[in-house]
Amino acid sequence: MRKIFSVFFFFFLTSVLCQNVELKKTTDTTQTFTGEISGIPITIHLNYTGIVDCDQYQHYVDGWYYYDKYKKKIPLTGIYDYYGNLSLYHFGTKQKQNSMLLKEQITSLQKVEKTDEIAQKLAPQESIIFETLSTNSNPISGHFYKGKKEQPVKLFTGNVMIYRLNNYLYLPNNKKINTYDFINKAGGNELVSYASGENGNRVLLYFEQTSNFNACGQCGASDGEKGYRVLYFTKDWNYKNYEEFLTESCRENIYDVTRTKSKDKQTITYKIGKSESSPAHTLTVDIKNATVMKSK
Structure with a gap:
C-alpha cells in the first residue's frame, strides 16, 4: 500500500511541478x-x-x-x-x-x-x-x-544576430518560448504571475528596458521604457498574442505617473497623466489574475 501511495504521490508531485511557469535570462x-x-x-x-x-x-x-x-x-x-x-x-x-x-x-x-x-x-x-x-x-x-x-x-536560420538578450519562458507541457523572438530584442522582462481562465492562460510580465539601443539617437541608451505585458495562450499553452502597457516611456514622453499598491499587495494602480501620444488614463494591475485593465 505504501509503495502504491509513494508512486501516486510522485506522479502527482511531478504533474504539479510541470505546471509551473519560469522565466530565465541568458545573453x-x-x-x-x-x-x-x-x-x-x-x-x-x-x-x-x-x-x-x-x-x-x-x-x-x-x-x-x-x-x-x-x-x-x-x-x-x-x-x-x-x-x-x-x-x-x-x-x-x-x-x-x-x-x-x-x-x-x-x-x-x-x-x-x-x-x-x-x-x-x-x-x-x-x-x-x-x-x-x-x-x-x-x-x-x-x-x-x-x-x-x-x-x-x-x-539555415532566420536571424544572424550574434548578441542576443534572451528571455526564455518555460511553460507547462514542456513548452518554451523566447520573448526575443516575438516581442522585441531588448529583453528586460521579469515574471510577475500567471493564471488560467475560460479562454486560456495568461502570463504577466513587468519590464524595464532601454528606450533605444542606438545611443546616438533620441532616447539613446535611456532606461525609460517601463511597464507590463500580458501574454495570452490557449488552454494547451500555445502562444497567441500579447498586450503592452507603458508606465514610463522616453519615446512616448510618459513621466507623470502616480503608483498606488493595495494593502494585500495584489493590485497596483497607476494614474498616468496626459502625454504627447495618449490622454490621461489609469492602469490597474491585478497580480493574482495576471491582468492589466486600462480605463479613463
Missing part, C-alpha cells in the same frame, strides 16, 4: 550557424567583439568557418547590424593585421554602410556577404566571393 555573445556554399555543407561560428562607436545597432564579429567535410577552420572578421546584414572577410596570412585595420576604419554608421568598399581595399581572399531584405526569411541567402569567382551561400 548570447556567440552563435554557430549551419549552411552551404553552392550546396556544399558549411559551419560558421561567430563571436561578438564590440559595438561600432555609439551605434549599438552595428557590431564587430570575429570567428571562423569550415566545410563540414574537412573541418579546417578558416578565420573570419566582419560587421553585422540590427537589420540582419552580415559581412565577413578572410584575409589569408594577413588576417590578424587586416582585421584590426578594418575595425579601425569602421567607426560610424556612415562607414558601416561602406564596409565592403573599405574591406576590398585590404584585398580579402574570401568574402561572405548577407544582405537581409526580410527578417522573416529562412534560410538567409547571400554571396560567397573567392577571387573573381562568385557562389551562392545560405545560412
Whole structure:
C-alpha cells in the first residue's frame, strides 16, 4: 500500500511541478550557424567583439568557418547590424593585421554602410556577404566571393544576430518560448504571475528596458521604457498574442505617473497623466489574475 501511495504521490508531485511557469535570462555573445556554399555543407561560428562607436545597432564579429567535410577552420572578421546584414572577410596570412585595420576604419554608421568598399581595399581572399531584405526569411541567402569567382551561400536560420538578450519562458507541457523572438530584442522582462481562465492562460510580465539601443539617437541608451505585458495562450499553452502597457516611456514622453499598491499587495494602480501620444488614463494591475485593465 505504501509503495502504491509513494508512486501516486510522485506522479502527482511531478504533474504539479510541470505546471509551473519560469522565466530565465541568458545573453548570447556567440552563435554557430549551419549552411552551404553552392550546396556544399558549411559551419560558421561567430563571436561578438564590440559595438561600432555609439551605434549599438552595428557590431564587430570575429570567428571562423569550415566545410563540414574537412573541418579546417578558416578565420573570419566582419560587421553585422540590427537589420540582419552580415559581412565577413578572410584575409589569408594577413588576417590578424587586416582585421584590426578594418575595425579601425569602421567607426560610424556612415562607414558601416561602406564596409565592403573599405574591406576590398585590404584585398580579402574570401568574402561572405548577407544582405537581409526580410527578417522573416529562412534560410538567409547571400554571396560567397573567392577571387573573381562568385557562389551562392545560405545560412539555415532566420536571424544572424550574434548578441542576443534572451528571455526564455518555460511553460507547462514542456513548452518554451523566447520573448526575443516575438516581442522585441531588448529583453528586460521579469515574471510577475500567471493564471488560467475560460479562454486560456495568461502570463504577466513587468519590464524595464532601454528606450533605444542606438545611443546616438533620441532616447539613446535611456532606461525609460517601463511597464507590463500580458501574454495570452490557449488552454494547451500555445502562444497567441500579447498586450503592452507603458508606465514610463522616453519615446512616448510618459513621466507623470502616480503608483498606488493595495494593502494585500495584489493590485497596483497607476494614474498616468496626459502625454504627447495618449490622454490621461489609469492602469490597474491585478497580480493574482495576471491582468492589466486600462480605463479613463
